[in-house]
Amino acid sequence: MPKTEYLQGALDLLILKTLALGPNHGWGIQQRIRQVAGEALSVSQGSLYPALHRLEAAGIVASEMTASENNRKARVYRLTAAGRRRLEAETADWHLFSLAIRRLLQLA
Amino acid sequence: MFTAILTKLRSLLQRRRVAREMDDELRFHLEMEIQSNIERGFPPTEARRLAYRDLGGVAQTKEAIRDVRMTWVDSLWQDVRCACRSLRRRPGATVAAVAMLALGIGITTAMFTIVDALILRPVPFRDPNQLAFVWMRSARGGRTTVAPAVLHAWQKSPALAGAESAVPDTALVQVDGTVVARGIARVTPGLFDLLGGVRPIRGRLFDASEVRAGINDRVLLSEDIWRSLYHADPAIVGRAVSIDGKPLVVVGVLPSDFRFPSWNTVIWRAVDFGALPGSAANERPKAYVRFAPNVPRADALRIATEAARGADRTNAQRWAQAEPLAGLVLDPYYQRAVPLLSGGVILVFLVLCANVSSLLLARLTARRREFSMRSAIGASRGRLIRQAFVESCVLGVLGVVAGIGIGWALVSLSRTFLPEAFLLRTLNPLNIDLRSLAVTSVSGVVATLAAGLLPAWVGTRLAPDTSLRVTDRGGTETRGARAATHALLIGELALACTLLVGATLLVRSFINLANAERGLDVRGVLVSTMSLSPPAFPNQPSRAMAARSIEEQVGRLPGVRHVAWSYGLPPDGGAISFGDWRSDAPGTPMVHMDVDRYSVGPEFFALYGIPLLRGRTFEPADREGAVVVGERLARALWPGVDPIGRSFSFLEARFHVIGLVKEIHHPSLDATLDRPEFYEPFDGVGSYTMMSIRCGPVCPNAALVRQRIVAAHPAVQVVDVQALEDVYFEQLARPRAAAALGFAFAGVAVLAAAGGLFSVLSYAVGRRKREFGIRTALGASPGQIRRLVLRDGLMVALTGILIGTVTAWSLGRALMSLEYGVTITDPLTWTVVLGLLGFTTVAASWRPARQAMRADPVLLLREE
Numbered sequence: 001m002p003k004t005e006y007l008q009g010a011l012d013l014l015i016l017k018t019l020a021l022g023p024n025h026g027w028g029i030q031q032r033i034r035q036v037a038g039e040a041l042s043v044s045q046g047s048l049y050p051a052l053h054r055l056e057a058a059g060i061v062a063s064e065m066t067a068s069e070n071n072r073k074a075r076v077y078r079l080t081a082a083g084r085r086r087l088e089a090e091t092a093d094w095h096l097f098s099l100a101i102r103r104l105l106q107l108a
Numbered sequence: 109m110f111t112a113i114l115t116k117l118r119s120l121l122q123r124r125r126v127a128r129e130m131d132d133e134l135r136f137h138l139e140m141e142i143q144s145n146i147e148r149g150f151p152p153t154e155a156r157r158l159a160y161r162d163l164g165g166v167a168q169t170k171e172a173i174r175d176v177r178m179t180w181v182d183s184l185w186q187d188v189r190c191a192c193r194s195l196r197r198r199p200g201a202t203v204a205a206v207a208m209l210a211l212g213i214g215i216t217t218a219m220f221t222i223v224d225a226l227i228l229r230p231v232p233f234r235d236p237n238q239l240a241f242v243w244m245r246s247a248r249g250g251r252t253t254v255a256p257a258v259l260h261a262w263q264k265s266p267a268l269a270g271a272e273s274a275v276p277d278t279a280l281v282q283v284d285g286t287v288v289a290r291g292i293a294r295v296t297p298g299l300f301d302l303l304g305g306v307r308p309i310r311g312r313l314f315d316a317s318e319v320r321a322g323i324n325d326r327v328l329l330s331e332d333i334w335r336s337l338y339h340a341d342p343a344i345v346g347r348a349v350s351i352d353g354k355p356l357v358v359v360g361v362l363p364s365d366f367r368f369p370s371w372n373t374v375i376w377r378a379v380d381f382g383a384l385p386g387s388a389a390n391e392r393p394k395a396y397v398r399f400a401p402n403v404p405r406a407d408a409l410r411i412a413t414e415a416a417r418g419a420d421r422t423n424a425q426r427w428a429q430a431e432p433l434a435g436l437v438l439d440p441y442y443q444r445a446v447p448l449l450s451g452g453v454i455l456v457f458l459v460l461c462a463n464v465s466s467l468l469l470a471r472l473t474a475r476r477r478e479f480s481m482r483s484a485i486g487a488s489r490g491r492l493i494r495q496a497f498v499e500s501c502v503l504g505v506l507g508v509v510a511g512i513g514i515g516w517a518l519v520s521l522s523r524t525f526l527p528e529a530f531l532l533r534t535l536n537p538l539n540i541d542l543r544s545l546a547v548t549s550v551s552g553v554v555a556t557l558a559a560g561l562l563p564a565w566v567g568t569r570l571a572p573d574t575s576l577r578v579t580d581r582g583g584t585e586t587r588g589a590r591a592a593t594h595a596l597l598i599g600e601l602a603l604a605c606t607l608l609v610g611a612t613l614l615v616r617s618f619i620n621l622a623n624a625e626r627g628l629d630v631r632g633v634l635v636s637t638m639s640l641s642p643p644a645f646p647n648q649p650s651r652a653m654a655a656r657s658i659e660e661q662v663g664r665l666p667g668v669r670h671v672a673w674s675y676g677l678p679p680d681g682g683a684i685s686f687g688d689w690r691s692d693a694p695g696t697p698m699v700h701m702d703v704d705r706y707s708v709g710p711e712f713f714a715l716y717g718i719p720l721l722r723g724r725t726f727e728p729a730d731r732e733g734a735v736v737v738g739e740r741l742a743r744a745l746w747p748g749v750d751p752i753g754r755s756f757s758f759l760e761a762r763f764h765v766i767g768l769v770k771e772i773h774h775p776s777l778d779a780t781l782d783r784p785e786f787y788e789p790f791d792g793v794g795s796y797t798m799m800s801i802r803c804g805p806v807c808p809n810a811a812l813v814r815q816r817i818v819a820a821h822p823a824v825q826v827v828d829v830q831a832l833e834d835v836y837f838e839q840l841a842r843p844r845a846a847a848a849l850g851f852a853f854a855g856v857a858v859l860a861a862a863g864g865l866f867s868v869l870s871y872a873v874g875r876r877k878r879e880f881g882i883r884t885a886l887g888a889s890p891g892q893i894r895r896l897v898l899r900d901g902l903m904v905a906l907t908g909i910l911i912g913t914v915t916a917w918s919l920g921r922a923l924m925s926l927e928y929g930v931t932i933t934d935p936l937t938w939t940v941v942l943g944l945l946g947f948t949t950v951a952a953s954w955r956p957a958r959q960a961m962r963a964d965p966v967l968l969l970r971e972e
Contacts, residue, residue, distance in 0.1 A: 025133075025136065026133060026136075026137050027136065027137045027140040027141065030137075031144075044162075044164055045137070045141075045162050045163045045164060046163055046164030046165065046168060046169050046172065047172075049133070049134070049137075049169055049172070049173055050169070050172040050173050050175070050176045053173045053176045053177055054176040057176060057177055065129055065132070072136050072139065073129075073132040073133075073136065074132070074133065074136040075129065075132070075133040075136075
């Protein structure tokens with residue numbers, strides 16, 4: 001299993017990528033990640049919300065309470081400008097990182 | 109970023125709403141998850157269980173979110189609440205610590221308020237560095253005033269931007285039938301413009317053209333006497349007030365903080381030095397100048413000297429000398445005493461902080477297991493230090509609040525105990541104002557830092573392997589904590605020793621002063637000063653008649669034995685002559701000194717018990733210039749030679765000696781108050797005269813005497829009647845206050861140090877109880893155990909006293925000006941100090957030593 005730091009970085013990236021497609025609430029983000037990543041990357045739901053709040057505290061995402069379908073109150077998150085920049089940077093980093101790992105493995 | 113700050117702010121201010129929203133968010137998540145599970149085919153209860161399981165615990169998630177959202181303000185608030193809880197758990201120690209901090213902060217605040225009122229408030233004149241008092245200095249160092257022509261020359265000089273005169277004096281003010289003496293200054297009208305920044309609160313300043321036209325009856329009053337004597341009369345401007353028996357017109361009222369040229373000047377009279385009325389015709393101006401801005405000081409003085417020599421030939425051998433104005437107005441005693449007392453206050457403050465510091469250190473050390481636990485869970489050293497420091501901050505805040513109360517009480521107390529003359533000098537009636545509150549806060553911060561940082565640093569230093577062991581009862585000290593505690597104690601004792609030395613010197617000075625030789629018998633004497641002025645007493649015969657009837661009336665009072673009239677009363681004499689005295693001794697032509705002159709009848713010496721040593725007193729047949737001299741004057745003018753028959757002179761007056769009496773003294777810290785004296789024959793009751801009454805065994809009440817005098821002749825104005833003892837006592841009042849304060853400070857410091865020593869030793873004994881139990885079981889006698897504990901205490905005390913001795917010795921010179929008859933090397937002082945400190949140490953160590961002795965080894969060992 002990959003280490004926790006990589007996983008935390010991966011979780012942030014996943015959240016940002018999901019929000020890049022459009023604003024969503026916490027459950028929606030989790031569903032999307034489950035769809036895309038499947039079983040390879042199991043994200044405990046308990047760590048999703050702290051991550052979202054952490055990103056909000058850092059200014060990467062912004063949120064507001066809305067009334068969703070069925071008139072239930074939900075907090076909807078969206079990407080800020082800083083978030084978009086962060087997403088690009090992190091994506092580039094990940095590409096470089098995975099490239100380096102692949103090259104290393106090929107050598108061995 | 110802006111939104112991030114907004115969110116943080118929002119979470120701070122709207123905790124409940126944020127918590128509710130978090131609930132809603134998670135609830136929404138759970139409902140959606142449950143619904144999704146149901147859609148996948150699970151039964152509702154199973155769906156619910158799965159949803160909760162997958163989320164992983166609602167409470168934990170909320171906790172995790174809160175952790176992520178927590179700001180440093182939140183964690184600080186947490187620390188504060190934790191600190192309050194732990195302080196509440198040990199109320200005794202908390203109260204002691206807060207009390208000590210409050211006392212330290214309170215006395216600092218009170219001292220600052222007093223010092224601020226006296227010294228720190230800036231001289232309120234424009235550009236005060238350019239102002240100076242100028243006089244002419246002769247080659248021998250004598251000071252003389254200048255002739256009016258010189259003042260005019262200086263006024264025209266280009267080197268000076270103005271020269272004015274202000275001569276201080278005392279005047280009798282008659283109001284509502286009573287007569288009081290107040291400070292007056294005769295000034296040239298341009299004085300206030302020279303000083304700058306003086307604005308009357310009523311009326312106007314002097315008008316130079318009025319004075320030039322010969323109108324010289326205009327006065328300005330100070331707000332103080334306007335309120336106290338004239339009851340804040342709104343029609344004061346233009347009103348005629350009676351000063352020295354003459355009606356003078358008030359043109360304005362000056363604010364109470366304007367005191368010039370003397371600290372007790374409350375009336376200003378405009379004069380033109382060319383044409384002064386009456387007895388002041390010979391008065392010479394005292395010059396105050398403002399230097400021109402672009403002229404260097406030396407050049408300006410040279411130009412002033414030339415101008416003075418040109419205007420007045422007698423200045424040929426004299427130079428102009430300048431003395432800066434700022435600080436001139438403060439009484440010399442306070443100028444010396446106040447900085448020293450401030451130093452004392454700071455020392456006591458430090459002692460109290462050190463005590464609080466060792467108290468906190470002891471408490472933190474006792475809680476080491478708690479800190480080890482926190483450290484093991486993951487708190488960093490910095491976090492632990494912050495937590496420990498926050499406790500000191502809470503104590504500091506409480507100390508500041510209580511300290512304001514103590515400071516206010518002390519200031520109110522000082523207002524009732526300080527002499528009135530002192531209070532006249534202050535701006536407001538000594539209040540705690542914004543500046544004092546600022547100082548309070550600053551001293552609170554300093555106290556917190558001083559008392560809190562060291563314990564926080566040392567108390568959280570943990571050896572992780574030993575702290576969590578079960579056998580550790582949480583009561584042992586680390587080496588660092590013990591060293592810190594000992595260092596604090598040594599510091600406290602050193603400071604206490606220094607303060608004690610200072611206090612002892614002050615107390616001994618006071619005792620010496622009180623017992624000093626005065627040269628005459630001051631007990632059982634009442635003295636009275638009276639004014640018999642025209643129009644009620646137009647000439648000498650009327651005054652003599654009034655004097656006879658007064659003497660008769662007063663003589664009938666029970667206890668009155670002798671009455672004598674004079675001009676001049678001990679200790680100040682009637683007149684003081686400053687300058688050069690010439691005697692006819694070979695080889696010693698001129699002596700520069702200040703001499704008291706009395707004008708007395710022959711019964712004066714017998715009344716005061718001044719023994720006649722050689723020659724005789726006055727007889728009616730004596731020719732002009734016959735005087736009786738005191739020993740000190742004789743020694744100065746004719747060293748080693750019999751003065752009888754010799755002659756001496758001062759300015760144009762010549763005297764010859766017919767008798768020699770024992771010298772009289774005015775014991776005081778200010779040596780300039782104790783002057784040599786001589787006595788001239790009494791030439792009849794003048795318009796301002798004094799009466800001495802020897803009475804016994806019990807003297808009549810002063811008010812009764814006053815009544816009798818007025819009954820004898822109603823037109824007589826009695827300035828005052830008092831016991832001579834009280835007059836001499838005035839010089840003791842301030843050294844007494846200083847000694848009392850020094851004693852109080854030293855007392856507080858010694859008590860605090862003793863308390864610190866006691867608590868540290870008790871604590872150490874409690875810690876080493878097991879060790880003592882084992883020693884006793886192995887055969888040590890109780891005496892040996894006791895000696896062990898006493899030795900600990902004495903070691904610390906000796907080091908502290910040694911350091912304190914060295915400090916006090918090196919600071920000895922600072923105290924010199926307040927000492928009378930003792931120096932820093934006085935053996936009695938050191939014996940008292942060392943003895944007292946030794947006794948305190950033994951007393952503080954006694955009880956812990958006895959507790960150690962009493963420890964029952966069986967009980968202790970069974971506790972294991």
